[in-house]
Amino acid sequence: MDIEEVHQQAEAMYASLQKLTAAERKQKPSAHFGERFNQILEQAKIAIDDHASENWPPVLEVTKPGQIGPKITYANYVEIEVYAKQVAARLSQHIEPASMVIG
Numbered sequence: 001m002d003i004e005e006v007h008q009q010a011e012a013m014y015a016s017l018q019k020l021t022a023a024e025r026k027q028k029p030s031a032h033f034g035e036r037f038n039q040i041l042e043q044a045k046i047a048i049d050d051h052a053s054e055n056w057p058p059v060l061e062v063t064k065p066g067q068i069g070p071k072i073t074y075a076n077y078v079e080i081e082v083y084a085k086q087v088a089a090r091l092s093q094h095i096e097p098a099s100m101v102i103g
Helices: 003-018 031-047 077-092
Strands: none
Touching: 003 031, 003 077, 031 077
């Protein structure tokens, strides 16, 4: 997956999180949501070939298979929103601006 595609996914996650209501933000994110963020994070690291942990937000911890209760992410929506924006910002540093055609 190229940088632009991963950037779009991170921006889409950030945009969707901005639309949550206050009541929705109080809920615990599902494990699926955390896993999806972790996939985007890993794809971003691969896209720009930078795996240094100090350059990225943390991998989100999610409940493990076999644990009792609902499967959740151990981060709240506000944290994930910030992390998604950090990933998008990091990727945007590696996207070349579109060439302008002067006529």
